[in-house]
Amino acid sequence: MAMRKKANRSLILLAVLFVCAAFCLYAFQGQWWTRLLLYTAEAGLVGALADLFAVTVLFRHPFGWRWIPHTAIIPKNRDKLIEGVANMVEQQLLSKDLLKAKVKQISLVEIAIAWVDRRPGGMLAEQGWKLVSGLLAKLDIQGLSIKLDEQARKSLGKVNLSPYAGKALKWVMDKGNFQSWLGLVVEFAAARAADEQTKLVIREMLGKEKEKFVNQGSVFSKWLKKMAVEIAESTNSLNLDDAAEVLYDDLQNLINDLRNPQHELRVLLQDMLYQLADNLQHREDVSAAVNEWRDEMVEKISLLPSIEALLGNLRQLLIKEPGMQLAVQEKHSVNQADIKQLINPIIASYWEWFKANEETKGWLEQYAQQFVHKMIETEHAIIGVIVRRTLDSFTEQKLVHFIESKVETDLQRIRLNGAYIGSALGAAFYLLLYGVYEPLLSLL
16 A cells, blocks of 8 residues: 555656646746756656556556456456466466475375374373274184184285286386485495405405315326416416406406496396386286295195284283283173273383384385375366365455455556656656757757
């Protein structure tokens, strides 16, 4: 509002200045400054009026005159504006790629952990207790173990592991930056090979190979080989120290070459892994071999003892504690007050373990990111729907007021700029005409 007042005052000032300049031109005829003042005031007034008209016709008809063409541009193009804004928000400001990139920059698991930690104390343990205690009293360990074992073996026997293994391997290769992992292996090998002990190991290995070569064959062959080796060593044709040094240098050069991600061995290894993933997915003989191994494992390994022991230990952990007498009601129902005193520290302890276990959090973060990315992929269009419905609820007057209120200051500055720049151009034109062009014309 303050900027609007400044723009209006500048317009009024230029109008008054224009009237005064016209009067001075009549009263002080022949004076150069009267024409300069008139040029300046006239150009500034025209610029201010033109920008006032331009700013006004964006939002409304000047003086309510609807017959003037190209006015009230925003109300006339309300539908196009709404569609444009919705598309801009959906496709640019909040595009799928941008949302995925932003989600990737944050840790969803850490945000969830922080949210839980901000909750009132004991909330996590209370919710965990409600879940566990509801199942504890009715838990039939033996029956449940048998059912879980049967279901696990049955389900595992029906699963064709080969395509899943192929997809998993290909996903790891695509998403896991295989060359970066391979680079870490190369650096590890480089660190181990750089140790002087490596050279000694190579020297020892060559010595063993020499002894193996000399001691193989018949007695005459051994004698002949021994004589040949001794002659070669005496003439320095065979020098194990030099050979070890050369092999060590070649090993260092090979490792340095392997640091290049485009090295043929690294590329070959990557291609072979991709080929393996493809074979696991599409070759029937490979799939049959994997499934045969699966069937052998299912037959040889029984899950029942493990499941029963796990459930039994869990139940014993939850309902018993050394030095503590539990209250047990009839029909072996569990006293919830005692169990609650045990389960709450366990849940709290597990929660602290989870927060400190980066591997588990990373695994969970991976699945959370995949879930959010899938939601973005399938539900992204709802952003445009929300924007369209929100803007559709705006009447023409409300839409005009909403937009105008956001750019009011800048629009009024445009008016001020029109007045200032127009005045400056008017003065510049006068100086050019009467200070340069007219004297030059008289001279010529």
